[in-house]
Amino acid sequence: MNPLHSLQQRLTHWLHPPHPARRLESKPTIPHSIMVLFIGISLTSVLGYRFYNQPQLKEGTRAPKSVWASHDAEVVDQELTDEQRKAAQAGLVQVLQIDPAVNQEIQTALEKFLTEVETLRATAGAFPFVEEDVLSLPTQRFLRASSAVDWQMVLSSVTQSTETEAEAIAEPVSSPSPALPRLRQVLSLSAGESMPQPQAALAPSNASRSLAMQQAIAELDLYRQQEGDQPIETLLKTIAVVRDSYRQAQNRLQSNEVDSVQYDYQVTLLDMRDQAWVETQDGLRIIVNRMLAQGLPPGLPAELKQNAIMVQSQTMLPDGTLPLATALLAEMIKPNLTTDKGETKRLAEQAAEAVEPVVYMVAQGELIVRAGQEITRREFVLLDEFNESRRGVDWQGLAQTGGLVVGSMGIFWLAKRRFGVRLRCRDRILLCLLSLSTPLMMHLQQNNLAAVGLLGSSFFSPALAVTHITLMTGLSIFSATPWTTAALMSWESILAGAAGGIVAAVVAGRLRSREELALLGGAVGLTQGTVYFVVTLMWSSTAGVIWSVILPAAAIFGLSGLAWCIVALGLSPYLERLFDLVTPIRLAELSNPNRPLLKRLSTEAPGTFQHTLFVATLAEAAARELHCNVELVRAGTLYHDIGKMHDPLGFIENQMGGPNKHDEINDPWCSATIIKKHVSEGLAIARRYNLPEALQDFIPEHQGTILISYFYFQAKQRAQSEGIDVEEAQFRYAGPIPQSRETGIVMLADACEAALRSLKDATPETALSMVKKIFRARWQDHQLDESGLRWEELPTIAEVFVRVWQQYNHQRIAYPKAALDPQPSQSSA
Secondary structure (H helix, E strand, O other): OOHHHHHHHHHHHHHOOOOOOOOOOOOOOOOHHHHHHHHHHHHHHHHOHHHOOEEOOOOOOEOOOOEEOOOOEEEEOHHHHHHHHHHHHHOOOOOEEEOHHHHHHHHHHHHHHHHHHHHHHHHHOOOOOOOOOOOOHHHHHHHHHOOHHHHHHHHHHHHHHHHHHHHHHOOOOOOOOOHHHHHHHHHHHHOOOOOOOHHHHOOHHHHHOOHHHHHHHHHHHHHHHHHOHHHHHHHHHHHHHHHHHHHHHHHHHHOOOOOOOOHHHHHHHHOOOHHHHHHHHHHHHHHHHHHHHHOOOOOOOHHHHHHHHHHHHOOOOOOOOHHHHHHHHHHHOOOOEEEOHHHHHHHHHHHHHHOOOOEEEEOOOOEEEOOOOEOOHHHHHHHHHOOOOOEEOOHHHHHHHHHHHHHHHHHHHHHHHHOOOOOOHHHHHHHHHHHHHHHHHHHOOOOOHHHHHHHHHHHOOHHHHHHHHHHHHHHHHHHHOOOOOOOOOOHHHHHHHHHHHHHHHHHHOOOOOHHHHHHHHHHHHHHHHHHHHHHHHHOOOOOOOOHHHHHHHHHHHHHHHHHHHHHHHHHHHHHHHHOOOOOHHHHHHHOOOOOHHHHHHHHHOHHHHHHHHHHHHHHHHHHHHOOOOHHHHHHHHHHOOHHHHHOHHHOHHHOOOOOOHHHHHOOHHHHHHHHHHHHHHHHHHHHHOOOOHHHHOHHHHOOOOOEOHHHHHHHHHHHHHHOOOOOHHHHEOOOOOOOOHHHHHHHHHHHHHHHHHHOOOOOHHHHHHHHHHHHHHHHHOOOOOOOOOOHHHHHHHHHHHHHHHHHHOOOOOOOOHHHHOOOOOOOOO
16 A cells, blocks of 8 residues: 555544534535634734733833923832732731630540549559658559569568578477468468469579569568567558559559550559649649640641640659650640631731832922833833823734634644534634633633533533633633733633633533533532632742632632533523534433424324334434434434425325325326425424424435435336336435434434334344345445445444344244133132
């Protein structure tokens, strides 16, 4: 194959792809060149509005001559004043307020924690449990919390020493008193601990005892020596009871009966002296109240918060509890300051109002600018005040705008060809009006891209609508660029509107009900508001921008997107009528069998109506398989034969087995005229009922210019006997042949309907062969040349038709004759 020819084929396929949205392109009432010129001039005129009154002597240029003030003047630089007020409003520090709910939450958590610890301490018992001159605090802590093994070793050591001493001072005939050994056994058993072997106390491992254990044994021995056996026995019993209570508190803590904030904190507080615990409770409450009273802002670094807690704790807590309090409170205390939106907004407004207007004063005869001097902001404003800025049309700016408009139109044309959308003259006018509405609305500080996207997607195609919105966004950004003075709208407004417009363009063309479109309006509004909020925050000059100022503006902008979608939904029916447009929703409404015209068809021509339903089933299945416009095919098929109502009995499907009208006429030329008349009459009825042009196209195109072969061959036989000539054109429909894939499919379905109905016991292979034969005849008759259907697609359509025919012609069970006779009841039997 020639490479150049292959490239040409690929380019042709790219520019003319098969697409379900192809529509009939009727002859334009306005030449394309004039339409393109009109659209280009209109868009350039509206988008280039700011170039009509541009100053030649503006800031940054050089003055061609010296200019003096002709009179006293006091000029306000409104643009600079607005910028300064906006900066003052956006840069204001947020006003914070204490959140009582957070304070209450923190104080409740602290009180819960203290209550839990108090409960555990009550279970463990008072501490110290004996006077400090009896046992030191470290020894009491060790004896209360030591393990069972350590406690057994202490008992063994104390009781063993007592027995040895008793034996040394007793008379030889005397035996040692059994009191202390029994005491050791009782104390061990009362504590739930196993008795250690006596040798364990004297084992060499005693040399490696901990200092705490050695200190405890030493203090107990000293107490025994000073007070005697009875006091030491009482003291050991007391220690055993305390150990049992402490073990219960530990078990309760470990069993999670108490919802502790931190296990380690509670264990530490459990070993604190009672007086220190009371002081710690009071100190923790005072510290928390002070920290919450001064307030903690969001985002406060953890190190700063910890330092503040340490400063507060140094004078409020007992010695040794400072690390505990710092860690505990750092975990509990969290930011309690929130933004006071109302006060922040009020102060922001006050800050904006407090900005003095930028005023330039000049006296009569005072030099404003010297020749050759670079013009500053002040000098430009004064020159503009005295009409010396030489305002006029900026032809260069208009030329640039025109160039961008022409380029955008070229891109749109390529997209139109690529997506296979054919536009009529009225479609181009509507697109031009939608395009012009965007910059016109921007003059009123409104962004209607959401409405433009929704209407464009519903009327034409989502892909073309997205292209349109993208191009209009680019042109709007160009128009909003502040070359000289104030722009139409802020960039964040344009970008947010473009986001909403793209969402509407992508989704609207795929929706099939007004309810879904209403929900789409909510999604568009949410998208616009979110994008506006995010973009504004990103472009803000300060990190602490006031949310109370931006958030309401974003909400209002989101509501405007929803409002524009509502406006588009309200305008849609009027635009459909005015510009003869079809949308999926309107096609669904027109396909309702309760429509007056369809009800009339089912009543006046019931056979034709049944024929229409089967053709619609065939065509709809094929359109879905080829990704064509299914809604358009369904609606167009339902109306394609409405012209048969002019003479229902002239068509065999309405004769219901009665006499054939054409046998009585016995004139093939007259019969052909009656048959062909259902096309012209159908168009007349369609116009009378205001059917869209897209549906009217199905009426002539489903017949194309095919030959009415039955009466043509009848006429030829008669002509041979009478010796006259028969013109084939007299027996052909007037056309045109199908101009879209949708009407081409309906032509094939209409041609196969009667043939498929006539097949009863035929196999699918026989039916497929017959359908392909009909298709080949239509193809060879050049009926599908302009439809966009390709030869390789015809077998697919044929298979779909046969599959639908099989579904309608499925086998049924033959009931025996006896099953149809009335059966006697059991009672009668």
